[in-house]
Amino acid sequence: MDSIQVQGGTGLQGTVRIQGSKNATLPILAATLLTGDESYIGNCPRITDVYHMENLLRCLGCKVNWENHGLRIQSSSICENDMPAEAIKSMRSSVFLLGALIGRCGRITLDYPGGCVIGERPINWHMSALEQLGVRFYQDACGLYAVTEGLHGACIKLPFPSVGVTENVILAGVMARGQTCIVGAAREPEITSLCDFLNCCGARIEGMGTDCIHIWGGRPLHGTRYRMEADRIVAGTYLFACIAAGGSCFLEEAPAHQMAAVIHVAEQMGAWCDISPKGIFVQALKKHPVLNHLSTAPYPGFPTDLQSVVLSVLTANEGECLVEERIFENRFRIVEELQKMGASIQILDRHRVLVKGGSILQGTHVEAKELRGGAALVVAGLMAEGNTVIEGKKYIYRGYENICRDLQELGARIVSV
Numbered sequence: 001m002d003s004i005q006v007q008g009g010t011g012l013q014g015t016v017r018i019q020g021s022k023n024a025t026l027p028i029l030a031a032t033l034l035t036g037d038e039s040y041i042g043n044c045p046r047i048t049d050v051y052h053m054e055n056l057l058r059c060l061g062c063k064v065n066w067e068n069h070g071l072r073i074q075s076s077s078i079c080e081n082d083m084p085a086e087a088i089k090s091m092r093s094s095v096f097l098l099g100a101l102i103g104r105c106g107r108i109t110l111d112y113p114g115g116c117v118i119g120e121r122p123i124n125w126h127m128s129a130l131e132q133l134g135v136r137f138y139q140d141a142c143g144l145y146a147v148t149e150g151l152h153g154a155c156i157k158l159p160f161p162s163v164g165v166t167e168n169v170i171l172a173g174v175m176a177r178g179q180t181c182i183v184g185a186a187r188e189p190e191i192t193s194l195c196d197f198l199n200c201c202g203a204r205i206e207g208m209g210t211d212c213i214h215i216w217g218g219r220p221l222h223g224t225r226y227r228m229e230a231d232r233i234v235a236g237t238y239l240f241a242c243i244a245a246g247g248s249c250f251l252e253e254a255p256a257h258q259m260a261a262v263i264h265v266a267e268q269m270g271a272w273c274d275i276s277p278k279g280i281f282v283q284a285l286k287k288h289p290v291l292n293h294l295s296t297a298p299y300p301g302f303p304t305d306l307q308s309v310v311l312s313v314l315t316a317n318e319g320e321c322l323v324e325e326r327i328f329e330n331r332f333r334i335v336e337e338l339q340k341m342g343a344s345i346q347i348l349d350r351h352r353v354l355v356k357g358g359s360i361l362q363g364t365h366v367e368a369k370e371l372r373g374g375a376a377l378v379v380a381g382l383m384a385e386g387n388t389v390i391e392g393k394k395y396i397y398r399g400y401e402n403i404c405r406d407l408q409e410l411g412a413r414i415v416s417v
């Protein structure tokens with residue numbers, strides 16, 4: 001079966017180690033293509049999206065092997081094969097291959113990367129940014145082609161601090177002749193990790209973590225060893241799970257320094273958080289959180305990837321809470337499933353919902369339709385009375401190594417079936 005069963009009503013207690021960051025690992029795996037050398041990426045999360053990227057790298061001729069919870073990648077002899085379209089479509093992260101492969105091979109044939117239920121995920125900004133670096137795109141019924149006679153630096157002003165576009169410009173910019181600056185760059189920790197990795201490989205990138213990044217292109221790159229930081233979204237998921245179920249948990253390796261906005265919201269909802277370089281200790285003091293407004297925003301604002309999880313917790317809120325989703329245009333698919341459990345949520349428009357708190361969720365059959373919505377249904381199951389069956393666990397395993405194992409370690413009554 002493809003489902004997870006949760007028996008609600010049990011508080012959480014104990015310690016759980018947080019896995020490596022999915023959204024930092026994927027662009028770094030793409031970046032290994034640029035070195036033509038061997039790299040070892042430690043603390044890689046064992047999740048479906050990483051397995052897909054592993055498959056894409058192998059399709060391109062890389063040698064890729066798991067070694068002590070990390071990936072060893074040799075990219076000395078690659079050729080731009082026709083990558084299997086289903087592999088490309090199956091994940092959004094293949095879009096990073098645009099910047100990496102155009103930098104390495106000068107041409108690439110890509111299927112349109114798969115979108116998902118949270119939005120159509122266009123790549124118009126990726127294309128316009130790479131065109132400024134000397135890439136020409138053309139398309140036909142079979143797909144999208146990119147080619148360049150040679151990348152050159154440029155000053156690129158982004159219309160929005162897109163994470164993926166910033167990453168693609170960095171991946172192409174390190175291979176371009178001359179200097180590239182990105183104005184209005186994304187500031188997410190995943191960008192900083194990618195730039196740190198590339199600088200370890202011999203690149204020269206400055207300004208990461210700010211909205212203005214400077215790249216000195218054309219420097220020779222070599223392999224390196226690099227260890228992924230813990231996943232701030234997985235850490236946030238378990239932090240809100242503790243608030244939802246009640247109890248006290250230690251989130252080992254949680255990157256507290258990347259989670260200020262998340263911790264602020266958790267404390268507004270009544271949690272007590274103690275942060276240290278080793279992780280985050282969270283204690284849920286109040287059964288009924290109190291929050292009357294939440295808005296997602298680009299980093300360092302509240303992350304869109306935790307919006308659905310907080311929506312689940314807010315069903316027990318004292319009073320009403322307006323939730324605004326400012327990054328994606330269709331990230332409220334979970335509302336329908338929470339309503340099946342007895343939640344009182346009104347969809348105002350594509351970007352706003354009003355959660356009327358005070359609900360006591362009832363366990364029932366619900367369906368995960370995408371990664372973070374699936375995780376949010378697990379959190380709802382922890383809060384609910386009775387047993388909740390969540391179909392579509394494959395979506396959850398795209399980003400969580402083993403959510404059942406992790407939450408069992410905290411005392412939850414949860415099984416994968």
Ligand code: EPZ
Pocket residue numbers: 022023024026092093119120121122123124125126127160161162163164165190304305327328329371372399
């Ligand atoms: C990354 O997606 C993450 N994925 C997402 O995490 C995350 O939600 C998102 O950044 C925002 O933080 C990975 O890192 C693999 P964007 P990305 O470009 O790069 C629009 C998860 O659950 N847009 O910052 O695709 C886009 O449609 C995933 O781990 C265009 O219009 O996000 C969206 O509305 C979900 N045209 C907005 O920008 C473009 O060319 C922000 O997207 C590109 C993006």
